[in-house]
Amino acid sequence: MEQVDVLLETARGLARQAGDFLPKLLLAIVVLLAGWLLARLVRFVVRRALRAINFQVLTERAGIDAFLERGGVQVDASGILALLSYWLVILGSLLVAFNGLGLGYVTDLLSRVLVFMPKAFVAVLLLALGAYFARFVGDAVAAYCRNVELRDAGLLGRLARAAILVFVVLIALDH
Numbered sequence: 001m002e003q004v005d006v007l008l009e010t011a012r013g014l015a016r017q018a019g020d021f022l023p024k025l026l027l028a029i030v031v032l033l034a035g036w037l038l039a040r041l042v043r044f045v046v047r048r049a050l051r052a053i054n055f056q057v058l059t060e061r062a063g064i065d066a067f068l069e070r071g072g073v074q075v076d077a078s079g080i081l082a083l084l085s086y087w088l089v090i091l092g093s094l095l096v097a098f099n100g101l102g103l104g105y106v107t108d109l110l111s112r113v114l115v116f117m118p119k120a121f122v123a124v125l126l127l128a129l130g131a132y133f134a135r136f137v138g139d140a141v142a143a144y145c146r147n148v149e150l151r152d153a154g155l156l157g158r159l160a161r162a163a164i165l166v167f168v169v170l171i172a173l174d175h
Contacts, residue, residue, distance in 0.1 A: 028097035035093020043086035050078035055128070062131035077128055081121060088117045123172040130168025134161045 050056070059065050059077035068076065075083070095110045142157025150156065 024101055028100050031093055031097045031100065035089060035096070039086045039089035039093070042089050043082045046085045047078060047082040050081060055081075058132050059128045062128055062135055064128055064131055077124065081124055084117060084121050084124070088114070088121075091117065119175045123175040126172045126175065127168060130171070131165060134164035134168060137161065137164055 055078050056065070056076055065076045068080075073080075091110055091114045095107055095114060098106045098110065138157040138161025140157075141160040142153045145153030145156050
């Protein structure tokens with residue numbers, strides 16, 4: 001009889017733990033679904049907002065879209081920024097869900113990744129604006145050198161563009 005009582009007490013403890021855990025699990029699933037829907041909405045809004053301000057024209061003129069296309073990437077720079085914002089929201093919802101489940105180690109790991117995402121967003125923006133500026137300065141240097149009749153005007157323009165691009169990439173990597 002004593003063995004049956006031990007088994008029943010163990011079963012009751014297991015049922016109590018399952019009863020405590022199941023609402024947390026259901027809440028985590030609801031948070032993940034809401035986060036997924038919100039992430040899709042944010043991706044759509046960011047893409048539309050970047051298209052509304054003609055960000056794709058800036059990245060196309062800067063040569064970033066051609067660079068991505070040559071690298072085999074199927075999306076343009078505004079698509080990459082929209083995807084980064086999507087994953088920022090997804091990681092945020094995962095952070096909330098795992099924190100609700102009491103998984104501290106996973107929450108800490110995700111919070112470190114989450115801190116990195118805005119920096120990547122800023123780095124992509126810096127690359128886009130810096131590449132556009134580098135192209136502008138390179139063309140301006142080449143035009144000036146042609147006007148003063150220097151022979152290597154194109155080379156000097158490309159050198160100016162490359163020098164600015166090196167600094168822009170270093171700044172983006174610093175982020």
